[in-house]
Amino acid sequence: MIDLTSGLSGIGSSLTVLAEVNEAELGPFVLGSVLLSLIVIYLAAKLGGELCARVNLPSVLGELVGGVVVGVSALNLVVFPAGAEPIHSLLMDFVQLTAHLEPDALLAVFKGQTEVISVLAEIGVIILLFEIGLESDLKELIRVGPQAAVVAVVGVVVPFAAGTAGLIAFFGVDTIPAIFAGAALTATSIGITAKVLAEIGTLSSREGQIIIGAAVLDDVLGIIVLAVVASLAKTGEIEITNVIFLIIGAAVFLVGSILIGRLISPLFVGLIDQMRTRxxxxxxxxxxxxxxxxxxxxxxxxxxxxxxxxxxxxxxxxKRKELEGQISPIADMLVPIFFVTVGAHTDISVLNPLNPANREGLIIASFLVLVAVIGKVVTGFTVFGQEGINRMAIGVGMIPRGEVGLVFAGVGAASGVLTESLNAAIIVMVIFTTFVSPPLLRVVFDNDDNAPPKAGSTPEIAEATVD
Known part of the structure; x- marks a missing residue:
């Protein structure tokens, strides 16, 4: 996930800067620059999505590629300042050309604009997961719960153990950096996989429900792993109480919210029926x-x-059907911001082998990519008690690291634990797994001729779920 906490704290610091340079005067420029960014984001999402749709690739891949094109890797239109180093933005050049702002004022506008876009992206992924929850079957998720739990646990343990051990044994990486890099391999981007499953009409299939259930559990496990390794990086020791708190909190929240929610949902529906407003x-x-x-x-x-x-x-x-119809336009407006933003954050310059500084990172990255792919693909073959299920599809569905992997890389870089080459290797792994998974997921589902018909794969449902 993009770090919402840092985004919100950044908004506070930006407001301080805005106050120093006359917030009332700069407010319209912040709004204007946000609108310019949204224009670029929507055009990138639509153009990329349409191109991919016409060659039978998931539109989410086009949105990610569109983000790369307009981000730091190419056009520098949608960029996100971080740290003390200045970042060039063509959008800010345009604002400067039309508004003639002082450098301090322009920087305040720049920070305000990027933080608003980051928050909109976070809201976008929240809407996406809300929509995915609406399209999921709770009874089916509970039924495949044991299989999803096994997939999630194996998908965390195997890449973490293999990645950490391999970095220490083959590359001589120190223990704590190796653990951090191994932890980055455990992540799964539920947003990317869920969007692809919805597009190809397999979200409500047995495979789709196992993937979604496992990805949700994987997210919880990933948070716990990140907390552990971040604590290890800062203090050199693991805070057991914090880990226990996260585990208990996750279990109580997921189980409790669903149980209590099902009890009060009739009251909720009754309240809605009494309302008369639009x-x-x-x-x-x-x-x-x-x-x-x-x-x-x-x-x-x-x-x-x-x-x-x-x-x-x-x-x-x-209210399910009515709500699905009403949430779709909201998702169409906000979800592309999230995927384009993920692409815009991605710096593909680390893939350039002509730069000597990248070569060590690329060598390590090759190993991490191998572990990242195999470590997730094997999870599909751990599914038990399911005849005729597409195990390869389940494994492939767990591959993308996306924004979750970038969070691990960002935390590791900020803590100073990761070397430049190791940080670059993690970013390369994230890029590869994020961009290869959507088309590969479609291929493994399309080639599954021997499996029984999947729930949700009928033309009517597939049409309803296609973006």
Missing amino acids: GQVLISSLVFAFVLSYIAAAIQLEAILGAFAAGLILAETT
Whole structure:
């Protein structure tokens, strides 16, 4: 995930700068620069998505590629300042050309604009997971729960152990940096996989539900692993109480929110039926989703877990179909911001082998990519008690690291634990797994001729789920 906490704290610091350079005067320029960014983001998402759709690739891949094109790797239109080093932005050049701002004022506008876009991206992925929860079947998720748990645990343990041991044995990496890099291999981007499954009409299939269930559990495990390795990097020791708190908090939140939600959902529906104002279903449901998202964030889990749980609960009510129709336009507006932003953050210059500084990182990256792919693909073959299931599809569905992997890399770089080459290797691994997974997932599902018909793969449902 993009770091919402740092984004919110950054907004506070930017507001301080804005106050120093006359916030009232700069407010319109911040708004204008946000609108310019959204224009670029929507054009990149639509053009990239349309091109991929025409060659039978998932549109989410086009949105990611569009983000790379408009981000730091190419056009420098949508960029995100970080640290003390200045970052060039063509959008800010345009703002400067039209507004003639002083350097301090322009920097304040730049920071304000990028932080607003980051928050919109976070809201976008929250909406995406809420929508995925609505389209999921809670009974089916519970039924495949044991299989999903096995997939999630294996998908964390295998790449973490293989990556850490391999870096120490083959490359002589110190123990703590190796552990951090191994932890980065455990992540799974539920947003990317879920979007692809929805596009190809396999979200409600047995494979799709196992992947979604495992990805949710993987996200929880990833948070715990990140907390452990971050503590190890800072203090050299693991804070057991913090780990125990996260494990108990995750279990209580996921189980408790679903159980309590199912009990109060009839009251929720009754309240909606009593309302007479416009948008009562959508607004009430978003309030419910945001409440659970806040609770998840407050106990140091991901906000998207709360949104997903809210979707699962409301999917059990009579308002499901109506809500699905009303949430789709909101998702169409906000979700592309998230995927384009993920692409815009990606610096593919680390893939240039002509730069001597990249070569060590690329060698390590080759090993990490191998472990990252194999470590997730094997998870599909751990599924038990499911005849005729597409195990390869399950494994491939767990491959993308996406924004989650970038968070690991960012935390590691900020802590000073990772060397430049090791940090670059993690970024390369994230790039590769993120971009190869969507088309590969479609291929493994399309080639599955021997499996029984999947729930949700009928033309009607597939059409309804295609973006």
